[in-house]
Amino acid sequence: MINFPYKIILASASPRRQDFLKALEIPFEIRLKEVEEVFPPTLKREEITNFLAILKAEPFLKELKKDEILITSDTIVWLDNAALGKPKNYHEAFSMLKSLSGRMHEVITSICLTSNRKQVIKHDMTKVYFKELKEEEIKFYLESFKPYDKAGSYGIQEWIGLIAVTKIEGSYFNVMGLPTEKLYTSLEEFTAEG
Structure with missing residues (x-):
């Protein structure tokens, strides 16, 4: 276990993000506050995730x-x-998966590290390629896995990822919701700088 000279606070209810910190052997505490996730419509790509x-x-x-x-x-x-x-x-999830079918999309995650002295923001991007999805495959996935807590209406680690993803370029863990290598490296840099 790597001991960072700080107490790590994770502001996320996502079980996947919590599991990642546990897997990284980083002791942490969860603190949650309600935030309305609204961003200016002029923002694009990582500008959105950085802002949020x-x-x-x-x-x-x-x-x-x-x-x-x-x-x-x-x-x-x-x-x-x-x-x-x-x-x-369900309707919106079906529409999203239909739009991803047979195409490449990008998954973008931003990580913000904040102390009472400074704040650092980093982002990562992964390209994900989907095969053509049949309507019954989309329906089965939505009815069985109910991915309503996931951006883009899917989890790459679930059934849909096993049958739909033909190729990825970049971090697999970023697609799951947290680019673990970038987080670990950013924490090292953040704590080393003081």
Whole structure:
């Protein structure tokens, strides 16, 4: 286990992000605050995820102690010059997966590290290629896995990833919601700089 000289606070209810920190052997505490995830419509790609990751840190700024680092993050799927976030319902999820079928899309995640002295934002991007999906495959996935908590309406680690993904370029873990290598390296740099 690597001991960072800070207490790590994860501001995420995502079980995947929590599992990643556990797998990295980084001790952490979970703190959650409600944030309305709305961004200006003029933003594109990592501008969106950077904005939202920073926005999620704002409610914590006045309470961070000097030995604490807060981790906030946001992930989107980028397709046709638009962001696909979490679907609101079955119909929206079906439409998203239909639009991803047979095409390449980008998964963009931003990580924001915040202490009471500084803030650093980093992002990662992975290209994901899908085969053509049959309607019954989309329906089966949505009915069986209900991926309404996932950007782009899918989890690459689930059934749909096993049958649909033909190729990825970049970090697999980024597509799952957290670019672990970038997070680990960023924490090392953040704590080394003091």
